[in-house]
Amino acid sequence: MEAAPQFGARQLSGFKDFCQFAHGTRVIAGRDLLSSAGFEFAKEGAHRVFVVTDQVIRATGLVDKVEAGLMDGGLEVVGIFDEVPQDSSTEVCDRCAEQARAAGADAFLAVGGGSVIDTTKVADSVFTHGGSARESEGFYLMPRADDGMGAPLPIAPLAAIPTTAGTGSEVSMGAVVKDHENKVKLEIADFPLFPRLAILDPESTATLPAAIAAATGMDALTHAVEGYVSLDANPYQDGRSLVALRMIRDNLERAVEDTSDEEARGNMLIAASLAITIGLGSTHSMSHPCGARFGVPHGVANAINLPHVIRFNAGGGADIADRYRDLNEVLGLESGGSDSAVGDRLATHVEGMIERMGLPTRLSQVGVPEEGIPALADGAMGDGLTLLNPREPTEEDYVELFRRAL
Numbered sequence: 072m073e074a075a076p077q078f079g080a081r082q083l084s085g086f087k088d089f090c091q092f093a094h095g096t097r098v099i100a101g102r103d104l105l106s107s108a109g110f111e112f113a114k115e116g117a118h119r120v121f122v123v124t125d126q127v128i129r130a131t132g133l134v135d136k137v138e139a140g141l142m143d144g145g146l147e148v149v150g151i152f153d154e155v156p157q158d159s160s161t162e163v164c165d166r167c168a169e170q171a172r173a174a175g176a177d178a179f180l181a182v183g184g185g186s187v188i189d190t191t192k193v194a195d196s197v198f199t200h201g202g203s204a205r206e207s208e209g210f211y212l213m214p215r216a217d218d219g220m221g222a223p224l225p226i227a228p229l230a231a232i233p234t235t236a237g238t239g240s241e242v243s244m245g246a247v248v249k250d251h252e253n254k255v256k257l258e259i260a261d262f263p264l265f266p267r268l269a270i271l272d273p274e275s276t277a278t279l280p281a282a283i284a285a286a287t288g289m290d291a292l293t294h295a296v297e298g299y300v301s302l303d304a305n306p307y308q309d310g311r312s313l314v315a316l317r318m319i320r321d322n323l324e325r326a327v328e329d330t331s332d333e334e335a336r337g338n339m340l341i342a343a344s345l346a347i348t349i350g351l352g353s354t355h356s357m358s359h360p361c362g363a364r365f366g367v368p369h370g371v372a373n374a375i376n377l378p379h380v381i382r383f384n385a386g387g388g389a390d391i392a393d394r395y396r397d398l399n400e401v402l403g404l405e406s407g408g409s410d411s412a413v414g415d416r417l418a419t420h421v422e423g424m425i426e427r428m429g430l431p432t433r434l435s436q437v438g439v440p441e442e443g444i445p446a447l448a449d450g451a452m453g454d455g456l457t458l459l460n461p462r463e464p465t466e467e468d469y470v471e472l473f474r475r476a477l
């Protein structure tokens with residue numbers, strides 16, 4: 072077999088007609104940062120902080136430490152909202168905003184995983200601009216100066232302390248929350264939703280169970296892989312995706328095997344915040360309806376769906392397969408051979424990781440019935456990220472992908 076051209080010889084995403092890269096969050100990462108939460112958040116204009124979390128996190132004592140850190144820096148904690156469920160909803164966001172208003176807050180601090188951080192973003196937007204969470208849906212539709220075309224209006228200062236290493240929401244301008252009535256996940260993205268501050272401290276993930284570390288870590292891996300092959304890929308994101316993937320390669324399984332490994336957990340927090348992008352693809356399009364309709368946790372759904380989407384995409388042309396060749400090299404896999412062989416190798420590697428970490432490997436194991444496939448395929452087709460997948464799927468393609476994942 073002829074030697075495959077190595078990474079340095081292949082085409083990068085490079086200059087094109089248009090690309091955008093935005094990063095609006097100040098990140099601090101390191102040890103013992105919780106005690107300086109107040110000192111750091113005060114720099115962002117916070118005075119009267121409303122803390123948003125969930126009951127599991129609160130029971131670990133982490134919120135007490137953060138609260139002490141806020142007060143140490145001279146900030147006031149005016150309320151703690153700990154009612155965010157695993158799969159948060161528009162109703163929860165509205166309730167959170169209302170309570171923050173009643174408490175006289177002027178800033179929000181999210182302490183939790185993706186659901187908590189996304190809820191806080193949307194709640195902050197409703198708190199600042201009024202209206203309801205359901206009305207916030209859409210990309211770049213937040214209130215702007217001069218009725219539309221002006222700069223987006225800022226929201227109250229928002230900081231995030233992630234307690235999982237996966238979602239990346241702490242440094243992104245996106246949020247996903249469930250609309251229970253219509254059984255869909257609403258996607259909201261706009262510049263003001265970048266938290267002003269993200270505090271990455273492995274102490275925040277110290278009590279995370281191995282299974283959740285595995286699932287959320289697979290979300291980060293999915294972001295790195297999907298972000299790199301997405302139609303939205305660009306050199307700015309490429310750099311982040313490749314470094315994130317390498318860090319995930321070296322730290323995810325280590326952090327899951329030994330949850331007391333602080334260095335691995337710290338590296339995973341950084342990797343997750345590097346991997347995040349709103350330029351994703353069909354894995355996420357498939358996983359959103361799995362969560363909305365059948366309550367499948369986001370990371371678990373991505374872990375199951377990703378290998379099938381990789382195989383589908385890699386068969387879509389040499390340009391797409393070349394992107395996967397790059398990823399294979401980062402992971403130490405063979406990058407030569409046919410397009411489908413390259414995809415198959417990466418997909419098989421991902422399946423091996425999922426199995427080693429003890430995650431479910433099929434949607435049928437996590438409550439998805441065969442009869443659910445048509446609605447899931449319909450949901451995936453309607454998901455905005457389908458437009459960014461490198462190979463355009465039809466509804467029949469999605470039906471087939473869901474069948475394979477079932």
Ligand SMILES: [Fe+2]
Nearest residue numbers: 238290355369
């Ligand atoms: Fe995700």
